[in-house]
Amino acid sequence: MQQVNLGMIGGGTVGSGVFHALQLNGPLMASRIGVKVSLRKVAVKAFDESRPYAIPRSAMTTDWQNVVRDPQVDVVAELVGGTTLARAIILAALELGKPVITANKALLSAHGEELFAAAQQHGTNLYYEASVCGGIPIIKALxxxxxxxxxxxxxxxxxxxxxxxxxxxxxxxxxxxxxxxxxxxxxxxxxxxxxxxxxxxxxxxxxxxxxxxxxxxxxxxxxxxxxxxxxxxxxxxxxxxxxxxxxxxxxxxxxxxxxxxxxxxxxxxxxxxxxxxxxxxxxxxxxxxxxxxxxxxxxxxxxxxxxxxxxxxxxxxAGKDATASAVLSDLADAALDLKFGTKHRVPPFVPHERxxxxxxxDEVVSPYFVRLDVKDVPGTLAKVATIFGEAKIGISSVIQPEGHEGASVPLILMLHDAPNGAVSSALKKIARLPVVKSAPVMIRVENFG
Ligand SMILES: NC(=O)c1ccc[n+]([C@@H]2O[C@H](COP(=O)([O-])OP(=O)(O)OC[C@H]3O[C@@H](n4cnc5c(N)ncnc54)[C@H](OP(=O)(O)O)[C@@H]3O)[C@@H](O)[C@H]2O)c1
Missing domain, CATH: 3.30.360.10 (Dihydrodipicolinate Reductase; domain 2)
Structure with missing residues (x-):
């Protein structure tokens, strides 16, 4: 059976979870995809750090370059986190033409465009199932x-x-x-x-x-x-x-x-x-x-x-096992791509809508829940309603718990569909009314229509 060697940078929550999951289900995965995935090396910061699952000392190094540059390592998993070292690791591996797996959403958010372009330029792939919602295969679904x-x-x-x-x-x-x-x-x-x-x-x-x-x-x-x-x-x-x-x-x-x-x-x-x-x-x-x-x-x-x-x-x-499940899914894809020489069978990210x-x-339209802290005096609701009315914002319902005249009471309003910008401006005016005692609270409503 063909073998693909994995090099991991990071053996913490996710990295040690991947180590454990491979031990448990590596043979099952191999029988399904016809490729054996073997963990060759794991880079960590310190050997004796405690980890959710123990990794043998013999598999560890403290030099990530040792892992990325090892000619026997076919696939690199970046499981370090952060945006500086992680970016350097991924770029170094991609430049060597090695497929990379990452769980790092902060890095993709900040530098995704650059990293996907680098993968494309070096004819390899960047897999990122574990970066969004751990165990839910949403990247593969999309x-x-x-x-x-x-x-x-x-x-x-x-x-x-x-x-x-x-x-x-x-x-x-x-x-x-x-x-x-x-x-x-x-x-x-x-x-x-x-x-x-x-x-x-x-x-x-x-x-x-x-x-x-x-x-x-x-x-x-x-x-x-x-x-x-x-x-x-x-x-x-x-x-x-x-x-x-x-x-x-x-x-x-x-x-x-x-x-x-x-x-x-x-x-x-x-x-x-x-x-x-x-x-x-x-x-x-x-x-x-x-x-x-x-x-x-x-x-x-x-x-x-x-x-x-x-x-x-x-x-x-999130969590060591759910996230490891996503990394294994990427690992299987990377192993299959290597096996069949299909570097971009499914491109990681395809710009089609330039x-x-x-x-x-401000342009987004939705209904709203608004909570005001108001002085319980006659005419309060009318003053608030006038400001919304002038902004052409409709009130769909009101809850006003009974209070003692002059005391502070909550006033809850549900508003019809309106643009965010218009509601924010109206609330600024409402906040300046003498009867309004603290900053208005506004929560948008979603009816999934
Ligand atoms: N935790 C989750 O549930 C979860 C879920 C989804 C995605 N993620 C993402 O997965 C990534 C890893 O998260 P994590 O929770 O596994 O982090 P973690 O537990 O802090 O593990 C980080 C690992 O990186 C190693 N490391 C740090 N600096 C290093 C260096 N200079 N050289 C070599 N190794 C170094 C650490 O070594 P030591 O062990 O020696 O300290 C540790 O093994 C992050 O991008 C995170 O956002 C995490």
């Missing part, structure tokens, strides 16, 4: 399974930490800060949690998926992002009362203009082409929608193709 579809909508719960926090806030009526502290103790959130809770990890993944689905490289700077820090127990409870659940949602949607807007071009877009919304923000989704039931650290993606219709993917988005553009969040 690249291969849906190759005959235009992806019109993609909604993703792609950050396990945020989903864990929001699920516990909903089910236990707990506060954000308390759940975050507990998540850190349980190992579901980092000591420095901002990458996750401010939405940047989700942004990296959604940018990769948007680029793949729409065929032009999405600049991460054009992706609108809001995290979950500002979500309170009260927002979650009022949302529930209205029939909604709050989720941090990555949204990739073909953008369509309505009414007078239809005659205008999107900001910064010189010509016609595919215009898409690419964003990450806390979203109210109907309780009856399947994504509302995705709890704990699980990830899920709801993908709509013009031919296939609606599809759903669910699974663990005139594509991401629209500004």
């Amino acid at each position: 690249r291969e399974g849906f190759v005959g579809n235009r992806i019109t909508h993609l909604y993703g719960i792609v950050n396990g930490t945020c989903n864990y926090i929001l699920s516990r806030m909903k089910h236990e009526g707990a506060d954000f800060a308390a759940v975050l502290r507990d998540a850190q103790v349980q190992g579901y959130a980092e000591a420095e949690p901002s990458l996750d809770i401010d939405g940047h990890d989700a942004l990296h993944k959604i940018g990769i998926l948007a680029s793949l689905a729409h065929g032009f490289w999405v600049n991460p700077k054009h992706i609108y992002v809001e995290g979950i820090r500002a979500i309170t127990r009260a927002d979650i409870q009022f949302a529930h009362q209205l029939g909604y659940t709050v989720k941090l949602l990555g949204i990739i949607k073909k953008f369509e203009r309505h009414g007078p807007q239809a005659r205008r071009r999107p900001s910064g877009n010189p010509a016609a082409g595919s215009h898409i919304q690419v964003s990450v923000y806390p979203t109210l989704i109907p309780n009856k929608h399947v994504l509302a039931g995705v709890d704990h650290v699980f990830n899920a993606l709801f993908v709509r193709g013009d031919i296939v219709g609606d599809t759903l993917f669910y699974g663990r988005g 005139k594509g553009a991401v629209v500004s969040i």
Whole structure:
């Protein structure tokens, strides 16, 4: 049986998971693909670091160049993380014409265009299944399974930490800060949690998926992002009362203009082409929608193709074993490509829509949940409604819990479809009303229409 030798840089959570998975299921994989994958070397920072699965000392080195430049290494897996060393490792391997596997979404988000071009230039391939949603084979689904579809909508719960926090806030009526502290103790959130809770990890993944689905490289700077820090127990409870659940949602949607807007071009877009919304923000989704039931650290993606219709993917988005499963899938593809000499059987990322553009969040239209903290005096609701009315923004429902005259009470409003820019301007005016006691909270609503 033909043999392909793997060299790994990184033997931590993911790297040691790959080592373990290969030991467990390497023979099964070989029997399926007709190629034996053998782990030749693993580069680590320090030999005696503790790892989720022990790797024999004899397989380790502390010099990554030893792995990449070893003529016996056919495929390189970059499992180090970060954007500096990881970029150097991948470029060095690609220059040698070696296929590379990476799990590194931060790197692809920042330098993906350059790395895919380098793979193309050196006649080799860059595989990245593990970079988005760990064990869910969403990259393969978009690249291969849906190759005959235009992806019109993609909604993703792609950050396990945020989903864990929001699920516990909903089910236990707990506060954000308390759940975050507990998540850190349980190992579901980092000591420095901002990458996750401010939405940047989700942004990296959604940018990769948007680029793949729409065929032009999405600049991460054009992706609108809001995290979950500002979500309170009260927002979650009022949302529930209205029939909604709050989720941090990555949204990739073909953008369509309505009414007078239809005659205008999107900001910064010189010509016609595919215009898409690419964003990450806390979203109210109907309780009856399947994504509302995705709890704990699980990830899920709801993908709509013009031919296939609606599809759903669910699974663990991170962790040593789920992520190792994705690396093994890439390893099998790389081994088969080497076996058959088919370097670009399925190209990693094909730009086919060079005139594509991401629209500004101000142009995106949706319904809204708004929570105001107001003084309970007659005429308050009328003042707020007047400002929305002047901006041509319709109110669909109101919740105003009874309070004592003069006390601060929440005022909850559901707004009809309106552009983000118009709602933001109206809320700035509302915030200046003397009866409004703190900054308005606005959460967008998604009805999956
Ligand atoms: N963890 C997950 O669940 C998950 C899920 C999806 C994607 N990813 C991505 O997978 C990648 C790896 O994540 P991870 O969680 O496995 O990280 P990790 O546990 O911190 O492992 C990093 C590995 O890189 C090694 N390393 C660091 N600097 C090195 C150097 N200069 N030379 C050689 N080796 C070096 C470390 O060596 P030592 O062991 O000696 O410290 C360690 O083995 C990241 O890009 C991450 O975003 C992770």
